[in-house]
Amino acid sequence: MQLTYLEAIRQGIWEEMDRDPSVFCLGEDIGIYGGAFKVTDGLIDRFGPERVIDTPIAESAIVGAAFGASLTGMRPVAEFQFMDFIGCAFNQISNMVAKTHYLWGAPAPLVLRGPSGGYVHGGPFHSQNPEMWFVHNPGLKVICPATPYDAKGLIKAAIRDNNPCIFFEHKYLYRRIKGEVPAEDYVVPIGKATIAREGRDISVITYAAMVHSALEAGEVLSQEGIDLEILDLRTVSPLDREAITQTVKKTNKVIILHEHSRTGGLAGEIAAIINEEAFDDLDGPIVRIAGLDSAIPFSPPQEEHYLPKVSDVVREARHLKGY
Amino acid sequence: MGAKKTKSKQSSNGNRSRNGAFRSKLNTTDRRAYSIPDLRLEHPDLTVRQAIEKDKDGAEHVRYEVEGNLNAPVPPIRDSKYLDKKQCIEIYRYMLLNRKMEVALENLYKQGKVVGGVYFGLGQEACSCASAYALDQDDWFAPMIRNQGSPLVRGFRASDTMMQYMAKADSPTRGRDGTSHFGDIEKRNMVSPISMLGDLIPVLSGVALGARLQGRNLAVMTYIGDGGQSTGVTYEGINFAAVQNLGLVLFIESNLWAYSTPSEMQYRCKDLAERAIGYGIPGVIVDGTDACQVYDAARDAVERAHRGEGPTLIEAKMMRMKGHAIHDAAAYVPKPMLDFWKKRDPIARFENYLVKEKKWLIPKENAELIAEVERIIEEEREIAVTSPMPTPESAEGGVFCEDGCHEIKPKYGVPKVKRGTGSGPKQTEAAVHLR
Ligand SMILES: Cc1ncc(C[n+]2csc(CCOP(=O)(O)OP(=O)(O)O)c2C)c(N)n1
Numbered sequence: 037m038q039l040t041y042l043e044a045i046r047q048g049i050w051e052e053m054d055r056d057p058s059v060f061c062l063g064e065d066i067g068i069y070g071g072a073f074k075v076t077d078g079l080i081d082r083f084g085p086e087r088v089i090d091t092p093i094a095e096s097a098i099v100g101a102a103f104g105a106s107l108t109g110m111r112p113v114a115e116f117q118f119m120d121f122i123g124c125a126f127n128q129i130s131n132m133v134a135k136t137h138y139l140w141g142a143p144a145p146l147v148l149r150g151p152s153g154g155y156v157h158g159g160p161f162h163s164q165n166p167e168m169w170f171v172h173n174p175g176l177k178v179i180c181p182a183t184p185y186d187a188k189g190l191i192k193a194a195i196r197d198n199n200p201c202i203f204f205e206h207k208y209l210y211r212r213i214k215g216e217v218p219a220e221d222y223v224v225p226i227g228k229a230t231i232a233r234e235g236r237d238i239s240v241i242t243y244a245a246m247v248h249s250a251l252e253a254g255e256v257l258s259q260e261g262i263d264l265e266i267l268d269l270r271t272v273s274p275l276d277r278e279a280i281t282q283t284v285k286k287t288n289k290v291i292i293l294h295e296h297s298r299t300g301g302l303a304g305e306i307a308a309i310i311n312e313e314a315f316d317d318l319d320g321p322i323v324r325i326a327g328l329d330s331a332i333p334f335s336p337p338q339e340e341h342y343l344p345k346v347s348d349v350v351r352e353a354r355h356l357k358g359y
Numbered sequence: 360m361g362a363k364k365t366k367s368k369q370s371s372n373g374n375r376s377r378n379g380a381f382r383s384k385l386n387t388t389d390r391r392a393y394s395i396p397d398l399r400l401e402h403p404d405l406t407v408r409q410a411i412e413k414d415k416d417g418a419e420h421v422r423y424e425v426e427g428n429l430n431a432p433v434p435p436i437r438d439s440k441y442l443d444k445k446q447c448i449e450i451y452r453y454m455l456l457n458r459k460m461e462v463a464l465e466n467l468y469k470q471g472k473v474v475g476g477v478y479f480g481l482g483q484e485a486c487s488c489a490s491a492y493a494l495d496q497d498d499w500f501a502p503m504i505r506n507q508g509s510p511l512v513r514g515f516r517a518s519d520t521m522m523q524y525m526a527k528a529d530s531p532t533r534g535r536d537g538t539s540h541f542g543d544i545e546k547r548n549m550v551s552p553i554s555m556l557g558d559l560i561p562v563l564s565g566v567a568l569g570a571r572l573q574g575r576n577l578a579v580m581t582y583i584g585d586g587g588q589s590t591g592v593t594y595e596g597i598n599f600a601a602v603q604n605l606g607l608v609l610f611i612e613s614n615l616w617a618y619s620t621p622s623e624m625q626y627r628c629k630d631l632a633e634r635a636i637g638y639g640i641p642g643v644i645v646d647g648t649d650a651c652q653v654y655d656a657a658r659d660a661v662e663r664a665h666r667g668e669g670p671t672l673i674e675a676k677m678m679r680m681k682g683h684a685i686h687d688a689a690a691y692v693p694k695p696m697l698d699f700w701k702k703r704d705p706i707a708r709f710e711n712y713l714v715k716e717k718k719w720l721i722p723k724e725n726a727e728l729i730a731e732v733e734r735i736i737e738e739e740r741e742i743a744v745t746s747p748m749p750t751p752e753s754a755e756g757g758v759f760c761e762d763g764c765h766e767i768k769p770k771y772g773v774p775k776v777k778r779g780t781g782s783g784p785k786q787t788e789a790a791v792h793l794r
């Protein structure tokens with residue numbers, strides 16, 4: 037069945053609510069309206085207002101309530117209208133939810149999900165990729181799928197996981213990409229990367245919307261005889277160290293590509309892993325392509341300048357090939 | 360004039376009328392006539408304000424000053440609507456355990472056995488113990504730092520708290536956290552607090568939400584200080600419980616100080632219970648040093664919660680009788696204010712009530728009870744002191760729930776599932792916020 041990225045997520049939530057009565061959704065405008073992006077459209081008619089709860093505009097209350105319900109054995113799925121607003125609940129997530137199993141042994145099986153990412157001219161408060169705020173919080177799993185297949189398989193895995201999962205849905209991908217999604221039940225394992233394109237010359241380590249930019253660059257570069265390997269991380273915490281190491285050992289050259297700003301970004305962490313695991317395998321410098329160290333500007337020419345582009349990957353790959 | 364009959368069913372989510380909690384008591388809903396019942400038998404009128412004081416050299420210092428009738432007589436204990444002799448004595452015993460545990464902690468601190476500081480609930484034992492005593496077995500709660508008596512009522516041992524303070528290997532968190540920061544989701548239904556004030560309120564609301572989805576209306580009790588209630592998450596949490604009609608029982612512990620800040624600099628309304636009106640929920644004021652008043656208000660709120668009638672806000676008025684923690688001598692507290700509240704010691708007053716007024720305890724029985732509590736605390740202290748320190752390596756692991764460390768299932772039964780007509784996920788291409 038061909039589904040959009042968005043439909044795949046909705047189907048994943050739907051199926052999990054169908055098979056497990058302890059799953060329920062809460063968030064702003066998710067019921068009759070179906071959510072700002074319509075991810076939960078139709079859920080309230082099917083599962084009723086008890087399990088599809090429209091909440092006040094109160095992000096800390098949403099996370100707090102989801103956490104409390106998870107302590108009674110429920111599996112809440114909380115939506116953020118935009119992931120930019122997750123900062124309003126940061127304390128609840130970082131100090132309450134993430135630490136609870138380590139400190140007092142209580143599992144918190146909950147999912148916090150919502151749209152993130154740029155390329156849609158959403159401006160500084162509707163375009164952010166705040167995944168790093170949570171990567172630096174042990175106790176959380178942070179998931180960023182790139183394809184409809186992974187989006188569905190990973191949302192289902194996140195709902196079934198016994199730990200708090202933060203699920204970033206790239207809003208640029210919601211309706212832009214379609215892909216084959218099997219009708220039968222499946223999950224995609226959390227913490228496992230996948231090879232989005234096999235290649236020999238240079239590894240591009242990336243995730244979410246940037247996987248598609250890297251794939252486009254791969255097409256351009258293949259005309260010139262540069263063969264990119266693209267590793268789609270799928271989960272950014274915990275990172276798949278093994279897959280990172282393997283691709284570096286294979287190509288000996290690495291570009292790390294992400295949307296969020298460069299300083300303190302994921303690329304720095306991945307570079308450190310490569311340093312620890314595959315230093316001797318490197319034939320060139322580790323290259324970072326990332327957003328600028330500023331807020332994401334609103335105006336299209338500015339936003340385009342801020343965010344990584346296909347041409348950035350092409351340029352950096354040509355340069356790196358020379359080593 | 361009657362409302363139009365429709366086929367739509369009542370649901371928990373959005374079909375509740377505003378101020379439903381008050382409607383039964385009022386003939387008309389269009390006049391604002393909410394009242395805040397006040398169970399107190401006295402209404403202290405003390406005010407604290409900043410004033411400039413000159414020292415002997417003429418240098419000026421800003422100090423706190425108290426005004427009001429500092430010689431008002433101590434009120435009697437209000438007879439409980441619910442508690443019998445046996446229950447009163449039991450609460451009194453928990454209050455003694457609470458206080459003597461804290462005395463033991465102070466001594467352990469002086470002996471250098473405590474890691475970090477010690478917090479006290481001196482003067483607040485009635486509030487901690489009588490409130491938790493009003494919960495049923497299946498109800499949930501979460502203590503704050505002044506409520507070290509509440510876990511005792513719910514079946515934790517004094518040694519648990521002592522070991523937390525000493526960061527011992529056998530502490531409920533195995534050394535990973537201290538003070539009252541521990542919990543138990545299996546037997547005692549206690550959520551572990553975190554330091555950040557206010558965050559427990561939505562969490563407890565969520566516990567009630569989870570239980571309701573499983574078919575149970577539970578009472579979920581927690582506490583917040585006159586200082587902590589200033590946080591935004593307090594508003595979010597109470598409002599969420601109000602909108603969702605969840606059985607939150609929130610004690611606002613108005614103990615007049617938040618660290619060094621008097622409540623006058625924390626909020627502008629007369630009584631924090633008034634805030635209930637803004638949330639559209641019942642609010643009530645009690646004397647936090649009177650165990651009977653605390654219990655009665657808590658029990659009414661717990662029963663409302665069990666009937667599915669939603670949250671209650673209870674303001675307990677009292678005074679924090681020590682500094683913020685053991686390091687703080689509270690020199691900023693005007694002495695006459697402390698003296699005023701010393702006469703209202705919750706344990707001395709309850710003892711007087713049980714022994715002299717009610718004669719439910721003869722002095723000999725009272726002395727025996729006190730000796731028994733002291734013996735228990737000594738035994739608990741011994742257990743706590745003997746527990747080893749955790750190994751360095753025990754800092755590792757347990758970040759995630761994995762390899763079957765917990766089986767997760769609904770605690771109160773499989774939620775009832777209603778299935779509407781929606782046949783399958785829709786394939787929409789609707790108007791959306793951003794493309
Ligand atoms: C959000 C937050 N800010 C600051 C603190 C530091 N802090 C801990 S207790 C306290 C005073 C609390 O006063 P109150 O809420 O009245 O409780 P009390 O100590 O009087 O029982 C402060 C400022 C905190 N724990 N949480």
Ligand SMILES: [Mg+2]
Pocket residue numbers: 584585586612613614615616617618679
């Ligand atoms: Mg206070």
